[in-house]
Amino acid sequence: MENWSVDQVCNWLRQSNLGELVPKFREEEVSGAALLALNDRMVQQLVKKIGHQAVLMDLINKYQQQKSGLESLTYCCETASPKYPEVISGATDRQMLHSTGPMEQKKYLCSTENEGGLIDHRVLKQKKNLKSFFARYKTLQWTSSYALPDFPYDVKCILAEKRCPDHSMRIRIIEFLQADMTKYLEGSLYPNSQQYNIVVNALLQAYPFLDEDGNGFLLWKRALKDRFKYVRRPIEDDEQVLRNKCKFGHRRGQTRKSCAENKPADVQVQVEEEPVHLEGSAMDVNIKWLKQEYMKTQRNWKEVDNRMNVTIEIRRKMISDKAPLKDILRLFPFLRCPYQLFREFQLLTHMDIYKKTVEILEIYSENILSLYAVRNNPINIMLQENLKRHTEEDILKYMKMTAACLLLPDVFGDDSSLFVAVNEEVKVVTPVLEVKNPFNVNSCEFALYIEREELVQLDDCTMALAALVAAFHVFDIPCPKRIHRTLNFLESLVFEVRSP
DNA sequence: TATTCTTATGCCTCACCGGT
DNA sequence: ACCGGTGAGGCATAAGAATA
Structure with missing residues (x-):
């Protein structure tokens, strides 16, 4: 981006649905280098609409974060890991960890690109070594060094005006804090109470007007916890989330109406895990193996082919019974691989x-x-x-x-x-x-x-x-x-x- | 523009757990 | 046994999106 011409910047704007800005950018001769040097004030002068300002700043920030992520990780990998804690502190530490996301993602995209570009999100968890190292260090530092994230541009505007945010802006803030804490905690969705306190304190210290009635601390903390809860709610593939759902979600001796309705749902989940279509434990073993193999980065494709062959009848039965697609894909995730999709087609039609x-x-x-x-x-x-x-x-x-x-x-x-x-x-x-x-x-x-x-x-x-x-x-x-x-x-x- | 539908939030209760 | 803290599910409803 640094070396882009004005034309390239204009193309980028069009691709980013900011085509409206092209004439002004051309008039002001904004090159890639200039784009990266824009500050809030310049953006306000250059772009009329607040929405466009926000999007533009967000895109630039994302690019810069990605870039700094690449640089800091390269630096980190080049320097010996044990030195790391001495090298980083405070904001540098934070920025560094913050920026591991895009890089890590990039690394993972490259290394898991197989069967023709398939990106297997399930293997993400296995690719966290470096991130985990940072996260452990981060957790140690948590109590002393949490700094609020750089909020999106629209949020910053509201905060700068010291106005009490409306509902949607509160949600934006909470959403952003939750995402930031999750990054901070290396993907964990279970901050402890102290961590909630630290973050909410940091927020209220930085923006005291958010605590207008003196009860702000509890409200913001509650909102943050609820947000985490909401994020956890649909998760089905995280061990800790499932464990807690099992621990707290099922109420023994509950008399509420909702509980009675809950129990059949639980049974249904189990049925889905071991579907009625399964005929015998051999099939069960094959499905289990396929699901496990799908989680791996290095897959035994020959064996995948074999096991997909012997389980085709189950898939056909599920499909003819109009089973939901997500259920079929949960049992047979390899259908998400182009090669396996084509193989399935070949098994059915004998055509390549x-x-x-x-x-x-x-x-x-x-x-x-x-x-x-x-x-x-x-x-x-x-x-x-x-x-x-x-x-x-x-x-x-x-x-x-x-x-x-x-x-x-x-x-x-x-x-x-x-x-x-x-x-x-x-x-x-x-x-x-x-x-x-x-x-x-x-x-x-x-x-x-x-x-x-x-x-x-x-x-x-x-x-x-x-x-x-x-x-x-x-x-x-x-x-x-x-x-x-x-x-x-x-x-x-x-x-x-x-x-x- | 009004209505309907979907999504997300806020607050409540319940169950579990560790400390006392 | 009691208490306080925690996470889960439930439910009402606000907010936003889609549709007529």
Whole structure:
């Protein structure tokens, strides 16, 4: 970012949904270096809308945090760990730990990128060694060195005016403190009472007007605890949360109406864990093994294949019984891997969906792009602009295939929002692709969504298209009418119903 | 703009646990 | 046994988002 030209900054603004700011930034010749040097005052002069100011400051802060995270971790790794406590103290310590997030995430993204870019969030916990070291040190320092986080810009404005925040602003503050404490505690969602006290004290000392009626301490502490509770509530894969739910959540001898309703729910959870579809303990063992293997970073793929083969009947039964997708994925998380999704498709149809998709796009992309129906389509225009910037044949071919893939529904007069969401949020529940920056080789992202949840990230458009077609089959999801012709076309080629 | 739906919060009670 | 602290679930409701 430091070396960006004004044009690059403008592109970045557009990608960040801040396109409105481009003329002003161009006029003021804001380069990447200038962007990073902006302070609050400059931003206020440069950007009219408070919302845009907040977003911009947030993006810049995030970038700087990420950068400092990279630097401090590199530094840390280079210097001997035992020296660490002497090296850091107070704010430096805090900043350092604070910034481990993005770096750690980056490291984890790289190291767990397997089966074609799949990001397995469950392995995150196993990647915490360095973070844990910092966290232990942090916990030791907790009592003496907690400093309030740098609040988002809109919160800062309210606090600077010494105004008592309204409801939504209180929530923003609490939300931010909770996130900060969680980071501080290395992901733990159970601060102790002293830690709550320290944080609330720090808040009220810094902003005494937040304690307007003298009862602020208890209210803020309660709000913070409730926020943690709310965050913990839906968690199902954290040992400590589950242990506490078990310990406190189930009330013996409870007479309340709610309790009576609670008990069958508990039973149901158990049934889900050991579903009725399971026939015998052998299947149970296989499912357990698959779930455990999925948590690992180094997986035994041969054995995964074997065990997925022998459990296919259970999946088919669950799918035909219309079991919720999340239940199926909980038992068979490997269906989140592109390779396993394609394998499943192959087991069902004896067709190599990926290979077929590559062939289809290779054969048809030029034809699709030359059709009158898509000539003035924004995606085609975007493609033409991007083609000018590259000369390498492979990249040009890749871009054309990507564009052809994205334009397919338009070719058939279908509703493209049921097929792909380009640089926007997924809005439909049926399988759909989410694509970001499709023609930017370095920053393009492809993901398959079902029921508005990301199922799997994919390397490129071909893989994404294959995954989309496979998802309809594998999960037996009826094809929406308004995308019927496009999928029919693809399937007819995949199954070679008619010659291309 | 009014209404409906969803999400998140605040406060309550209950159960558990360690200290006295 | 009692007390204080804690976390969980429940429920009413505020706030925000989506829809007609």
